[in-house]
Amino acid sequence: MKSTTAEVDPGSYLLSRTVDGFGFTKQEQSNSTEALSRNRPVDDHPNDREQKRIRKWRKMIGVGGSDWKHYVRRKPHVVKRRIRKGIPDCLRGLVWQLISGSRDLLLMNPGVYEQLVIYETSASELEIIRDISRTFPSHVFYQQRHGLGQRSLYNVLKAYSVYDRDVGYVQGMGFLAGLLLLYMSEEDAFWLLVALLKGAIHAPMEGLYQGVKVVFQVGLALLRFCHDDLIKLPFEKLLHALKNFPAEAMNPDKLLPLAFSIKVSKRLEEFKRDYEKRKERPLPHSLPSLSSSGIPIHNLAGLE
Amino acid sequence: MASRRRMLLKVIILGDSGVGKTSLMNQYVNKKFSNQYKATIGADFLTKEVQIDDRLFTLQIWDTAGQERFQSLGVAFYRGADCCVLVYDVNVMKSFDNLNNWREEFLLQASPSDPENFPFIVLGNKIDIDGGNSRVVSEKKAKAWCASKGNIPYFETSAKEGLNVEAAFQCIAMNALKNEPEEDIYLPDTIDVAGGGRQLQRSSGCEC
Numbered sequence: 001m002k003s004t005t006a007e008v009d010p011g012s013y014l015l016s017r018t019v020d021g022f023g024f025t026k027q028e029q030s031n032s033t034e035a036l037s038r039n040r041p042v043d044d045h046p047n048d049r050e051q052k053r054i055r056k057w058r059k060m061i062g063v064g065g066s067d068w069k070h071y072v073r074r075k076p077h078v079v080k081r082r083i084r085k086g087i088p089d090c091l092r093g094l095v096w097q098l099i100s101g102s103r104d105l106l107l108m109n110p111g112v113y114e115q116l117v118i119y120e121t122s123a124s125e126l127e128i129i130r131d132i133s134r135t136f137p138s139h140v141f142y143q144q145r146h147g148l149g150q151r152s153l154y155n156v157l158k159a160y161s162v163y164d165r166d167v168g169y170v171q172g173m174g175f176l177a178g179l180l181l182l183y184m185s186e187e188d189a190f191w192l193l194v195a196l197l198k199g200a201i202h203a204p205m206e207g208l209y210q211g212v213k214v215v216f217q218v219g220l221a222l223l224r225f226c227h228d229d230l231i232k233l234p235f236e237k238l239l240h241a242l243k244n245f246p247a248e249a250m251n252p253d254k255l256l257p258l259a260f261s262i263k264v265s266k267r268l269e270e271f272k273r274d275y276e277k278r279k280e281r282p283l284p285h286s287l288p289s290l291s292s293s294g295i296p297i298h299n300l301a302g303l304e
Numbered sequence: 305m306a307s308r309r310r311m312l313l314k315v316i317i318l319g320d321s322g323v324g325k326t327s328l329m330n331q332y333v334n335k336k337f338s339n340q341y342k343a344t345i346g347a348d349f350l351t352k353e354v355q356i357d358d359r360l361f362t363l364q365i366w367d368t369a370g371q372e373r374f375q376s377l378g379v380a381f382y383r384g385a386d387c388c389v390l391v392y393d394v395n396v397m398k399s400f401d402n403l404n405n406w407r408e409e410f411l412l413q414a415s416p417s418d419p420e421n422f423p424f425i426v427l428g429n430k431i432d433i434d435g436g437n438s439r440v441v442s443e444k445k446a447k448a449w450c451a452s453k454g455n456i457p458y459f460e461t462s463a464k465e466g467l468n469v470e471a472a473f474q475c476i477a478m479n480a481l482k483n484e485p486e487e488d489i490y491l492p493d494t495i496d497v498a499g500g501g502r503q504l505q506r507s508s509g510c511e512c
Contacts, residue, residue: 130322137340171371172345236351236362
């Protein structure tokens with residue numbers, strides 16, 4: 001039985017690797033994130049249209065974000081439309097911080113991040129460490145053991161687990177923080193993570209917050225896009241197909257216009273209220289220790 | 305029409321974070337090991353065709369997130385399971401100590417019709433590490449626990465080296481099959497979504 005193993009040799013694999021425009025190592029065995037990123041335009045040589053778009057955005061933001069708030073208040077619909085068309089990759093780091101309000105959190109809390117990273121200890125440290133090398137393992141920034149990427153990721157996650165001790169560390173946060181760190185500094189990424197996970201409390205996203213509605217819209221758009229193929233499949237193959245959407249379906253320029261055209265019914269709100277009500281009563285099958293978490297993913301599960 | 309339907313066997317893999325659940329599943333289904341697996345968020349699954357006594361079955365293997373947080377998602381994933389695989393890392397005592405919690409949590413959330421006799425399998429994984437020198441849970445200790453829980457079958461595996469993985473999953477498939485009543489076929493066929501809602505009519509009892 002031992003004969004089945006030695007196919008994967010990390011050394012030879014590294015030699016032949018190539019990296020896509022977002023820094024992911026290209027592999028035969030892809031997953032949705034990587035498939036998606038491969039299809040995105042690379043921003044190293046933006047074309048004229050792209051350049052024009054970047055200029056528009058720069059004007060809207062102002063130097064270091066100085067004009068942003070003013071612009072959003074005056075023309076929220078323009079901002080929304082431009083966001084939906086896609087934020088130029090080179091400005092995403094800054095724009096995400098402006099939209100989420102994390103820039104304000106950063107300015108209001110000088111020195112707090114450093115304090116959390118250097119002087120505080122977290123009960124989740126071992127859990128976080130165990131997942132560091134398992135977060136975007138195919139991305140060049142996170143591949144080197146104890147490299148800059150892995151250290152930054154650890155710092156941000158540890159700081160968050162101290163900052164929000166009730167939640168601590170939850171698997172999956174790493175992929176969120178890991179993505180942010182590709183676009184901004186550790187401290188910026190930390191406050192953006194705070195804004196994203198505790199957004200309703202700290203920074204109400206200036207009315208731009210779309211919440212779970214968009215998640216459903218994109219999900220429904222994917223299903224609609226692949227509808228004709230999906231309904232032909234037997235159950236076992238259906239499972240596979242739902243995990244591996246064709247590249248064409250993952251093209252944001254096609255998928256997102258379709259997603260935004262879908263009206264998510266008011267029932268979603270009803271479901272949410274229903275779920276909140278049910279959560280107040282103890283569920284018959286849930287353990288006491290598990291019922292108090294406020295992680296959004298649990299809300300989603302309740303909507304099944 | 306229904307006579308040659310292939311039966312689906314649903315298997316759930318549980319155990320602490322990082323014990324090798326994803327690796328075991330991939331070693332069994334794809335005969336591959338990678339150092340580059342991501343932490344499993346929520347759950348994932350793979351399917352594999354298996355043959356038992358001349359009959360073909362589809363083994364649907366559900367790989368779950370090990371972090372305790374995600375246990376509240378269990379009900380949705382555990383439902384309809386035919387066998388539950390409990391995995392621990394022979395080099396990490398806590399992962400062994402937690403087997404009991406995982407077992408009880410599964411029984412609580414899946415609420416199988418006959419919990420006393422529901423088939424579990426225990427896998428002690430990562431026996432390859434450090435040539436076995438960093439091991440902290442002895443085979444004897446693991447077997448004793450398995451015996452105390454109604455003689456749960458026990459295998460020592462290395463997902464990395466492919467050791468005992470095939471044998472373990474053979475046993476898993478056999479036990480899953482034993483649990484599946486002959487006539488009960490779980491989601492065997494395509495549901496005709498486009499064809500005028502016959503499924504719906506049936507459930508409301510109006511097909512006369």
